[in-house]
Amino acid sequence: DTAVSQTPKYLVTQMGNDKSIKCEQNLGHDTMYWYKQDSKKFLKIMFSYNNKELIINETVPNRFSPKSPDKAHLNLHINSLELGDSAVYFCASKGQYTEAFFGQGTRLTVV
Amino acid sequence: GEDVEQSLFLSVREGDSSVINCTYTDSSSTYLYWYKQEPGAGLQLLTYIFSNMDMKQDQRLTVLLNKKDKHLSLRIADTQTGDSAIYFCAETQNRDDKIIFGKGTRLHILP
Secondary structure: OOOEEEEOOEEEEOOOOOEEEEEEEOOOOOEEEEEEEOOOOOEEEEEEEEOOEEEEEOOOOOOEEEEOOOOOEOEEEEOOOOHHHOEEEEEEEEOOOOOEEEOOOEEEEEO | OOOOEOOOEEEEEOOOOEEEEEEOOOOOOOEEEEEEEOOOOOOEEEEEEEOOOOEEEEOOEEEEEEOOOOEEEEEEOOOOHHHOEEEEEEEEOOOOOOEEEOOOEEEEEEO
8 A cells, every 4th residue: 555645647738727736645644745856856845734734835836725635635736837837746744753755756747 | 044965976886885975954853864766766765763863774774863963874885786866865854844855966886
C-alpha cells in the first residue's frame, strides 16, 4: 500500500486552463504539505495543513488553492495555468513524532 | 534565515567513499533528512536522524550530526554507479513543522 499517493502522475495542459492534483495519505498523519520542484530541481514549500487547517502559505500566487476535505487528503487546485507553473509538485505528510513521507510527484507541463 | 546549504556538485570514483555535507539554520530542528532523487523519479527517503542523536549507520550509509555547528553529513561507503543521483539535505523546523530543503548535491560517479 502506497503511503502517500498523488494523482495524476503526469499532467499536460494548455495555458489558461484550471487543473487539480490530488493527494491522499494512509498513515494517519496530521500534517500534509505541497512542494514545488522547479527546473533546477530546487524544492520549495508551498503550503502545509494540520488537521485540515492551513498552517503555512508561502507567497504562492492566489491562483493556487489547496483544499483539505479531511486530514487524509490535501488537494491542489490551480486556476488560469501559466507556463511558469510547469514543474513537479510533491505532496508529503508527517506525523507529530514521525519523519516525513513524500509522494511520487506530479509532473505538470503547461503548453 | 531559513537556508539549508549544501554544495551543488560532487564527483567520486567508483568504490571510493562519498561525503556530502550540509549546514542548517534552526537549532531546534527535530528531524534532519537525506533524500535521494534519481533522474525522472520522486524523492526517496534514504535516512534521517533525530536531533538528539549524533550518528546513525545503515549499511553503506553513515549520517553524522554536529548540533553545535549545525552540520550534517552523509557518507556513502563503496560508492556504486547506482548511487548517481541528487541528494537533498532537509530539516524539519520545530515551530511549524516546515521541512526546508537544501538545493541538492549532484553526485557523479567516475569509472
